[in-house]
Amino acid sequence: MVTRVHFFCLLALTFTLALEADHSPLQDFCVADTKSQVLVNGFSCKDPTLVEANDFFFRGLDIEGNTSNPVGSKVTPVTVSQLPGLNTLGISLARIDYAPWGTNPPHTHPRATEILNVIQGTLEVGFVTSNPGNRHVTKVLQKGDVFVFPVGLVHYQRNVGYGNAVAVAALSSQNPGVITIANAIFGATPDIASDVLVKAFQVDKDVVANLKSKF
Secondary structure (H helix, E strand, O other): OHHHHHHHHHHHHHHHHHHHOOOOOOOOOOOEOOOOOOOEOEOOEOOHHHOOHHHHOOOOOOOOOOOOOOOOEEEEEEOOOOOHHHOOOOOEEEEEEEOOOOEEEEEEOOOOOEEEEEEEOOEEEEEEOOOOOOOEEEEEEOOOOEEEEOOOOEEEEEEOOOOOEEEEEEEOOOOOOOEEHHHHHHOOOOOOOHHHHHHHHOOOHHHHHHHHHOO
16 A cells, blocks of 8 residues: 555655646757648648758848828747747747837737837837736836736737837747637637627627728
8 A cells, every 4th residue: 555655655756747847849940841731730840860050040120110090000020930049948039110109909828928028119019918807017218128928918019109110029938829819719710700790809790890991
C-alpha cells in the first residue's frame, strides 16, 4: 500500500515537472516548411541542410503602409508566414501606419502579448479587461513611449495627432493570430444569425443588417 502511494506521488510530481518544463527549442532552428503536407501545431521544419540566409531575412519594414482605407491604418506583419526562420522561436513583429485620426480597430491576438513602441506621432491606446469588470485601460502615447497589451485582451490604437503616426509592435508568438472584433462579428462566414446579434447588441435588426453590409 505504501509503495503504491509512493508511486502515485512520484507520478504526480513527474506530471507537475513536465507541465512546468521550459518549452525551449531542441535544435538550433526549425525554419518553417510552408510546402509540407505534414499537419502539426504550427509548421514542420525545413531540411536544415537546405536552409539559407534568406530564411531568416525580411525586407520592407521601412516602407510606409497604405492607409487609404475605411479605418485609416495599415499593419505590415512579420510573422512566420513572412519570415520562415521565426518558426518555433515565439516572437514576431509588425509595423503599423496610421493616417491622421486613423484607427487600428479593436482586436485581439489569441496567442500573444503585444508590446508597442511609438516611432512617430501621438497615439491613444487601450485595452479592455475580461468579464465581469470590462475595465477600459487607456493612455495617450508620444514618440518613444511603450505600452503592453496582455495576451487575448481586446485592444486598439488611434492616431490623435494631425500628422501620420507609426508604431512597431513585438509579439510573443511567431504566429500571434488576429481577430478584428467588427469583422469577426459582422463579417463571419457563414454569417451569425441577425436575431442573435440583435439580442447581443440590443439594437434594431436594421442596424445589424446595415453593419453586416459593411463587412
